[in-house]
Amino acid sequence: MADPIIISASPHVHSARTSKKVMYDVLYALIPAFLVSIYVFGISALILTSVAIISCIVFEYLIQKYLLKTEITITDGSALITGILLAFNLPTNLPIYMIIVGSLIAIGVAKLSFGGLGYNIFNPALVGRVFLLVCFPVQMTSWPTAIENNLSIDAITGETTLGIIKEGLMYGETMTTISERIPSSMELLLGLTSGSAGEMSALALLLGGIFLIVRKVITWHIPVTIIVTMAIMTGIFWLVNPELYASPIIHILSGGAILGAFYMATDLVTSPMTKKGMVIFAVGIAIITVVIRLFGAYPEGISFAILIMNAFVPLIDKYFKPRRFGNKIKSKII
Amino acid sequence: MLKTFPKGGIHPEENKITSSKAIKRIPVPKIVYVPIAQHIGIPSEIIVEKKDKVEIGQVIAKSGGFVSSNIHTPVAGTVTKLDMIVDSSGYKKQCIVIRTDQKNESNFEVPDFPLKKEITMDQKDILQHITDSGIVGLGGATFPSHVKLDLKNDNKVDCLIINGVECEPYLTADHRLMLEKAEEIIVGIQILMHALHINKAVIGIENNKKDAIAVLKEATRDDKRIKVAALKVKYPQGSEKQLIKAILKREVPKGGLPMDVGVIVHNVGTIYAIYQAVQYDQPLIERVVTVTGKNLENASNFWVKIGTPIKDLVAEVGGLPEGTRKIVNGGPMMGKAIKNTDVPVTKGTSGILVISEEEASRQESKNCIRCGQCVFVCPMGLEPHLLMNLSEKGLYERLSDEDVMTCIECGSCSYVCPSHRPLLDYIRFGKSIVKKLNTAKN
Numbered sequence: 001m002a003d004p005i006i007i008s009a010s011p012h013v014h015s016a017r018t019s020k021k022v023m024y025d026v027l028y029a030l031i032p033a034f035l036v037s038i039y040v041f042g043i044s045a046l047i048l049t050s051v052a053i054i055s056c057i058v059f060e061y062l063i064q065k066y067l068l069k070t071e072i073t074i075t076d077g078s079a080l081i082t083g084i085l086l087a088f089n090l091p092t093n094l095p096i097y098m099i100i101v102g103s104l105i106a107i108g109v110a111k112l113s114f115g116g117l118g119y120n121i122f123n124p125a126l127v128g129r130v131f132l133l134v135c136f137p138v139q140m141t142s143w144p145t146a147i148e149n150n151l152s153i154d155a156i157t158g159e160t161t162l163g164i165i166k167e168g169l170m171y172g173e174t175m176t177t178i179s180e181r182i183p184s185s186m187e188l189l190l191g192l193t194s195g196s197a198g199e200m201s202a203l204a205l206l207l208g209g210i211f212l213i214v215r216k217v218i219t220w221h222i223p224v225t226i227i228v229t230m231a232i233m234t235g236i237f238w239l240v241n242p243e244l245y246a247s248p249i250i251h252i253l254s255g256g257a258i259l260g261a262f263y264m265a266t267d268l269v270t271s272p273m274t275k276k277g278m279v280i281f282a283v284g285i286a287i288i289t290v291v292i293r294l295f296g297a298y299p300e301g302i303s304f305a306i307l308i309m310n311a312f313v314p315l316i317d318k319y320f321k322p323r324r325f326g327n328k329i330k331s332k333i334i
Numbered sequence: 335m336l337k338t339f340p341k342g343g344i345h346p347e348e349n350k351i352t353s354s355k356a357i358k359r360i361p362v363p364k365i366v367y368v369p370i371a372q373h374i375g376i377p378s379e380i381i382v383e384k385k386d387k388v389e390i391g392q393v394i395a396k397s398g399g400f401v402s403s404n405i406h407t408p409v410a411g412t413v414t415k416l417d418m419i420v421d422s423s424g425y426k427k428q429c430i431v432i433r434t435d436q437k438n439e440s441n442f443e444v445p446d447f448p449l450k451k452e453i454t455m456d457q458k459d460i461l462q463h464i465t466d467s468g469i470v471g472l473g474g475a476t477f478p479s480h481v482k483l484d485l486k487n488d489n490k491v492d493c494l495i496i497n498g499v500e501c502e503p504y505l506t507a508d509h510r511l512m513l514e515k516a517e518e519i520i521v522g523i524q525i526l527m528h529a530l531h532i533n534k535a536v537i538g539i540e541n542n543k544k545d546a547i548a549v550l551k552e553a554t555r556d557d558k559r560i561k562v563a564a565l566k567v568k569y570p571q572g573s574e575k576q577l578i579k580a581i582l583k584r585e586v587p588k589g590g591l592p593m594d595v596g597v598i599v600h601n602v603g604t605i606y607a608i609y610q611a612v613q614y615d616q617p618l619i620e621r622v623v624t625v626t627g628k629n630l631e632n633a634s635n636f637w638v639k640i641g642t643p644i645k646d647l648v649a650e651v652g653g654l655p656e657g658t659r660k661i662v663n664g665g666p667m668m669g670k671a672i673k674n675t676d677v678p679v680t681k682g683t684s685g686i687l688v689i690s691e692e693e694a695s696r697q698e699s700k701n702c703i704r705c706g707q708c709v710f711v712c713p714m715g716l717e718p719h720l721l722m723n724l725s726e727k728g729l730y731e732r733l734s735d736e737d738v739m740t741c742i743e744c745g746s747c748s749y750v751c752p753s754h755r756p757l758l759d760y761i762r763f764g765k766s767i768v769k770k771l772n773t774a775k776n
């Protein structure tokens with residue numbers, strides 16, 4: 001026989017699924033939201049995303065090659081995704097150097113210093129975003145007005161929906177008067193509003209999210225639990241006093257809730273492994289998000305909530321294990 | 335809704351390319367190599383010597399203890415050697431080498447056993463026949479069958495499950511046997527029910543074998559005690575624990591046996607062997623083997639004498655195709671890769687799978703991306719990524735605490751891991767160490 005016979009242990013077949021394919025699925029899922037972002041913000045969205053992607057990949061390369069002297073992993077697609085997700089969480093008019101700083105923090109600090117892909121505890125893109133938010137609060141919270149285009153979007157403001165609500169309520173306004181200044185639910189759904197690059201259109205994000213579930217990259221547990229829990233919590237407040245609290249629909253369609261629930265919280269590396277664990281994790285994110293939004297200083301809050309819950313993932317994985325087959329079962333004989 | 339086990343499982347490509355191929359006989363091999371360790375437990379003791387003349391079906395190695403089994407010669411001929419031969423485990427094992435007597439007609443008669451429905455033996459005789467005939471689990475586990483049937487008086491076994499699942503991709507030996515020997519299998523089941531005083535039997539078959547389900551339903555129409563359960567196609571449903579859970583919703587406790595939940599499981603092939611042993615006094619000297627692979631010319635199912643070198647089988651299907659890189663004794667999920675085709679067929683050989691270049695090579699292992707796929711698919715509720723990690727680090731105490739010993743080595747975790755981590759390799763290694771440590775402790 002010309003070729004040597006391979007002796008290896010079973011199994012001798014493998015599903016065609018590879019990490020790379022998983023990463024590409026995530027990439028495809030982000031396309032609709034990216035297109036909406038370009039449609040709304042124009043060239044600036046393109047620049048922002050390109051800068052974030054390129055700097056994430058370049059930093060990963062440089063750090064791995066010269067600092068860590070380890071294997072270069074830029075082709076696995078994960079740095080690319082970190083770049084896109086970071087960009088999606090930033091305002092499109094952010095100065096270029098800040099985007100680069102954010103990428104450095106995301107890749108260098110949040111990912112590689114923990115040991116690289118698979119070892120990081122916190123979602124790299126969110127660490128990058130929160131770092132920028134803390135260091136450059138002004139730039140990070142002034143959003144551009146969407147470009148005028150032939151659809152003549154009218155409900156455009158320089159602030160996010162939740163920002164307007166928070167400010168309004170602080171000055172003693174009621175939801176009735178505030179609601180005249182915020183986009184309608186339909187506009188929120190389509191993304192004709194103001195905010196970070198990728199959080200615009202709930203519809204586009206949902207489309208990609210459903211794709212991810214269909215492709216079995218993520219399961220429904222985290223996103224659905226986050227959204228349902230948020231809806232219930234904000235719903236209770238809203239029913240008690242609709243003049244002081246925004247409706248669940250506004251909460252879910254704005255402030256990056258969908259982006260967070262489907263793309264950030266579901267990051268494979270930084271979320272729990274079991275379905276039970278995922279539900280706990282998601283409930284935690286929803287509660288923290290709502291508390292921050294209603295009672296905290298920030299109008300949004302899902303980024304912080306996810307990072308806080310990221311820290312609990314090792315603990316969740318330890319205590320919410322899958323049920324072992326045959327454990328603590330009395331033999332039942334019929 | 336089709337029944338299945340609730341937790342985990344995968345659905346690999348079925349590739350049952352030989353399912354419509356009737357079981358054929360291959361020419362009687364010129365030489366047979368019969369290993370004496372073909373079953374789980376104590377190897378048998380050789381009772382023949384070099385140059386001895388043996389008659390077909392004669393005992394050549396007798397059971398070495400309770401958990402052991404007799405071994406019979408599949409051909410009439412002369413013992414030429416007692417030798418050490420590499421078997422499918424990759425190790426050299428003791429083997430009885432017999433040259434077939436070309437003049438002895440008994441070697442070339444095609445056995446013809448008309449259906450015999452009437453059961454005349456009593457319980458004791460039945461069990462004795464099963465013990466004497468060297469019957470072991472033919473699904474691949476090769477556990478001596480009489481051990482499973484040795485029930486204490488206080489046993490509460492109320493259900494016999496017949497495993498016709500054949501969840502391994504490619505393999506069709508059981509499928510064909512069910513189609514071609516349905517009536518015999520039913521009688522075999524009745525024999526066991528009679529011997530064990532059980533009034534309920536369920537044949538579990540996956541729904542990709544609709545013809546077998548139909549044939550067996552037809553064959554059981556007169557015996558209301560025997561049911562046929564169509565199961566959803568899901569690997570590893572053929573595993574005893576998963577099968578019992580799927581059919582009866584009973585869960586074998588950790589470290590326990592099917593008997594603990596009142597069940598005995600036998601493979602359809604074993605049931606047929608029991609029928610032959612009890613009704614016709616035939617020892618286990620041949621079995622059905624699927625010889626298959628995407629590039630084989632004439633992949634098919636065969637009646638093969640135990641001890642036949644695999645190369646004889648390969649010759650029968652048109653030889654090894656160009657670019658063969660792996661030969662597997664068994665199915666692609668749990669079978670063992672063998673070095674060459676000199677390895678003989680044993681009682682546990684359900685198939686020979688020939689794998690080509692594209693399918694054979696493993697990809698490089700990457701970092702775990704914590705995707706949780708291995709956890710989702712593990713039918714035993716384990717965390718394979720964690721077990722691999724602990725095994726790698728040598729943390730055997732914790733490995734044991736994480737129930738590594740309950741792993742059934744189904745390979746679902748390795749199959750699904752997108753980072754191509756060799757999870758089961760490490761888990762197996764960890765298990766072997768934990769086992770050693772446990773024995774040392776006691």
Ligand code: SF4
Nearest residue numbers: 712741742744745747
């Ligand atoms: S850990 Fe064992 S039982 Fe679980 S999937 Fe892997 S091989 Fe199968």
Ligand code: SF4
Nearest residue numbers: 702703705706708751
């Ligand atoms: S399937 Fe592989 S990559 Fe996914 S969690 Fe398990 S070991 Fe890690």
